[in-house]
Amino acid sequence: MATAQANPAPQEGEAADAPKRKGGKKLLLIALPVLLLAGGGGAAFFLGLIPGLGKAPPAAEGAPAAPDRRPVFVTLPEITANLNAPGRRAAFIRVKSQIEVQGAADAAALQAAMPRVVDLFTTYLRELRPEDLRGSAGTHRLREELIARANVAAAPARVSDVLFTEILVQ
Structure with missing residues (x-):
């Protein structure tokens, strides 16, 4: 009676979609750790947890010293x-x-x-x-x-x- 197939034969455009989906998982497995590391590093920088970053360079000998604010x-x-x-x-x-x-x-x-x-x-x-x-x-x-x-x-x-x-x- 119904002669329609449950899985019709793939057309030309459909066959190309299947390999792209497998590449998306690899991209996710690579991009996710990179994004997490970058976000954690940015947070550590803004919270001042990374020593040595964000400090002003030492003043030159001829430059006036910053006022003492103690x-x-x-x-x-x-x-x-x-x-x-x-x-x-x-x-x-x-x-x-x-x-x-x-x-x-x-x-x-x-x-x-x-x-x-x-x-x-x-x-x-x-x-x-x-x-x-x-x-x-x-x-x-x-x-x-x-x-x-x-x-x-x-x-x-x-x-x-x-x-x-x-x-x-x-």
Whole structure:
């Protein structure tokens, strides 16, 4: 009845397709490891895992050296100020601190502006109430405000941090 064959004879164009499919597996077996190695090498480079790559060449003898950006700590004089306390009883704060800057040039600029820094710190401390300084959150807010004021006073030097050596509230 039906005389159609299940597998008809290949035509001219169909016979050429069969060998190309076998070559695709070989290409995949070669290309996949190459792509994996290239991707892993690129990731290692961008993550800085390959030592020696990405470093700047040493400076020539006549070229100016890069500025030293190591942290420098400048000690502030002890500051004692009365707090804005309600009532008849006076409250005082005594702060000993150090200011962290990046490099000797910023440290010199901060030393030159030290009277302005102490004035801004003292003025700010006099406006605080004793309850403003309670707990670690109060100390953190105090640090952030002093950093902002030190950056204003010592500009163009950049203050990285204010480190408290001692804080006493009475």
